[in-house]
Amino acid sequence: MRIAILSSFYPLRGGISQFNASLLEELGKCQDTRAYSFSRQYPSLLFPGKTQYVTPDDEATPVRAEALLDTVNPISWIKTARAIRAWKPDLLVMKYWMSWFAPSLGYVARHCGCKSVVVLDNVIPHEPHWFDKPLTRYFLKGCTGFVSMSDRVEEDLLTLWPEAPHIRLPHPIYSHFGPLMEREEAARLLGVDPSRKTLLFFGLIRDYKGLDILLEAFRDLPEDYQLVIAGEPYGSFDKYRAIIESLPGKDRIHVFPDYIRDSEVKKFWSVADVAVLPYRSATQSGISAIACHFGVPMIVTDVGGLKETIGARGTGIVAPEATVEAVRQEILRFFADEALRDSCRKAIGLEKERLGWERFCTRLTDFAATL
Numbered sequence: 001m002r003i004a005i006l007s008s009f010y011p012l013r014g015g016i017s018q019f020n021a022s023l024l025e026e027l028g029k030c031q032d033t034r035a036y037s038f039s040r041q042y043p044s045l046l047f048p049g050k051t052q053y054v055t056p057d058d059e060a061t062p063v064r065a066e067a068l069l070d071t072v073n074p075i076s077w078i079k080t081a082r083a084i085r086a087w088k089p090d091l092l093v094m095k096y097w098m099s100w101f102a103p104s105l106g107y108v109a110r111h112c113g114c115k116s117v118v119v120l121d122n123v124i125p126h127e128p129h130w131f132d133k134p135l136t137r138y139f140l141k142g143c144t145g146f147v148s149m150s151d152r153v154e155e156d157l158l159t160l161w162p163e164a165p166h167i168r169l170p171h172p173i174y175s176h177f178g179p180l181m182e183r184e185e186a187a188r189l190l191g192v193d194p195s196r197k198t199l200l201f202f203g204l205i206r207d208y209k210g211l212d213i214l215l216e217a218f219r220d221l222p223e224d225y226q227l228v229i230a231g232e233p234y235g236s237f238d239k240y241r242a243i244i245e246s247l248p249g250k251d252r253i254h255v256f257p258d259y260i261r262d263s264e265v266k267k268f269w270s271v272a273d274v275a276v277l278p279y280r281s282a283t284q285s286g287i288s289a290i291a292c293h294f295g296v297p298m299i300v301t302d303v304g305g306l307k308e309t310i311g312a313r314g315t316g317i318v319a320p321e322a323t324v325e326a327v328r329q330e331i332l333r334f335f336a337d338e339a340l341r342d343s344c345r346k347a348i349g350l351e352k353e354r355l356g357w358e359r360f361c362t363r364l365t366d367f368a369a370t371l
Contacts, residue, residue, distance in 0.1 A: 001365060002032045004110060005087040007078070009037040009065035015203075015258065015286040016121070018174065019061050023093070023119075026357040031365070035065035036080060042100070043072060071104045076217055080104075081111035083114035089114050091368050094143075097121035102135035106142045115144035117368050123156035127208060138161060145371045147364060150305025151283075167367045170309060171285075171361045173292045173352060177265045179260055186270035192254050196226040197335050200296070202285045205233040205240070205257070209316055210278035210301070210322055215243045217278070217328040219252065225331075226252040230268045232259040269294040274334055280322045282306050291315070292351050297344035299330050314347030 004025055008017045020035070027033050068083055070076035084092060096119070109116045123140075126131055137160050140146075146166040148154040157164050187194035192324045199218070205211055210227065218227050233240075237257055240279040245251050260268065269275075274314045275298045279282055282304030291298050298316030300306040311318035319335060334340060 001091060001368075002034075002038060002087070002089045003027055003091045003093060003365075004034050004084050004087060004112070005093045006036040006069065006084070006105070007093075007095040007350065008028070008041060009035050009067075010063040012038065012041055015146060017063075018176070018262075019119075020095060022176065023361065024063065024355055026361045027093075027365070030361075034089070035351040036069065037064060037065040037067045037085060038069050039067045039076065040070040040072065042274070053290040069104055071101060074104075074107070079106050079109045080112075081113075084108065085111070085113035088364070091365075092116040093364070094118045095121060096123075098125040098141065099129070099135040099139075102139035106139040109139070109142040115368065116142075117145045117147060117364065117370050117371070118143050118146045119364075120149070120153050120157060123153055123160060127206075133160060140164060143250045145367060147367070151308050152304040153274065167363065169360055169363055171289050171307070172357045174286070174289045175357075177262060177269075177290065177293060179266070181266055183270055186267045189267055190228070190254065190256075190271060191244040192228060192271055192318055193252075194271065195228060196224050196252070198273045198330065199225065199227045200269050200275045201227065201229045201231070201278075202260075202266060202268060202275060202290070203231045205229075205231050205237065206235070208279060210242055211278075212278050213241060213278040213322060213324055213327055214276050215240060215247065215253075216250065216285065216324040217331065219247050219330065221249070223249065223252070225249075226254065228254045228256070228268060228271065230256040230260050233257055242299065265290070269296055272296050274299055274316075274331075276327070276331065277301065277306065278322060278327050279303050279306065279320070285309075286318045286348065288315070289355070292348050292355065293341055295345060295348050297334070297341060297348065298335060299327070313351055315344055315351055317344070327341075 007020045009020055024033055024035050068080040092114055140161050146164055147169050149171045154168055184194050201211055201214055245254050270280050275296050277300040288310055298310050300316055301319045301322040302308050307318045310316040317330055319330040
């Protein structure tokens with residue numbers, strides 16, 4: 001099968017690009033593949049982070065992709081569809097996570113000359129707007145089939161298009177970050193205490209991810225706890241800094257407010273006893289795929305697909321709501337129960353066997369063949 005993949009690729013950075021690089025690599029083992037990317041993903045004025053692109057310090061693995069699609073230039077939409085059509089693929093695979101991409105990707109899907117399958121990160125974004133549903137409907141109706149990675153995403157898809165051809169596949173585990181380091185060495189490099197109970201908040205810092213909830217939950221934890229925050233803020237970090245400064249244990253909070261390049265990721269997970277995802281809303285989380293790779297249990301809130309993908313699989317525990325007290329109680333329960341911690345680690349081992357990229361890609365191409 002000849003498969004074109006249109007989405008974010010190197011030198012664009014972030015979890016979407018990492019997912020696509022792994023997808024391209026695995027599909028390329030058995031299929032004839034070609035990657036197409038964005039020449040401009042977002043206008044700079046609309047991008048909330050520091051940069052959309054890898055820097056020399058990121059050490060990301062280059063991926064060969066044709067950067068053709070400018071989301072704000074309709075002429076590029078025509079050129080991208082024409083280039084894909086000229087290659088004559090049997091299948092176009094795309095990723096979709098917010099309605100900003102609906103016009104450009106929707107046009108290409110309608111004019112690429114082949115069937116298209118979309119891997120849905122979100123149908124409705126975490127921070128919704130009035131225009132999300134009409135734009136997303138336009139996009140969906142131009143595509144052939146869909147892959148959802150959680151029940152929540154599947155429900156959102158069927159709300160907008162009840163007859164949408166789809167399959168449910170869980171998010172594969174990221175494996176390109178390498179193995180864990182020795183805890184003491186990682187702690188030395190980060191300047192943290194390896195003897196303390198260590199909570200990790202990892203990834204892009206956005207309002208819906210509830211870092212403020214975790215900080216307030218940390219306020220009354222005993223002195224043998226520490227919190228490591230690692231990730232680039234999307235927007236101002238000022239409100240989180242103000243909370244930190246108000247905490248009696250602020251010296252036990254270690255903040256690394258930058259994009260974490262691939263080679264540095266393992267340091268943070270090597271010191272973590274548990275990752276905390278105090279999200280106010282969610283579908284699935286790429287952070288859980290990293291946690292599984294490193295064998296670190298999770299504490300999550302009961303939103304979106306987190307209970308389904310983490311709590312139900314036993315790889316972590318679920319706070320009943322996204323509140324300070326609920327998150328604090330689950331943190332205390334996790335560290336008070338050694339059998340619970342062991343159970344989570346054993347469940348993660350089973351998930352590693354289930355969530356490989358080979359299985360994901362085989363089921364994706366088998367599904368595409370039925371369309």
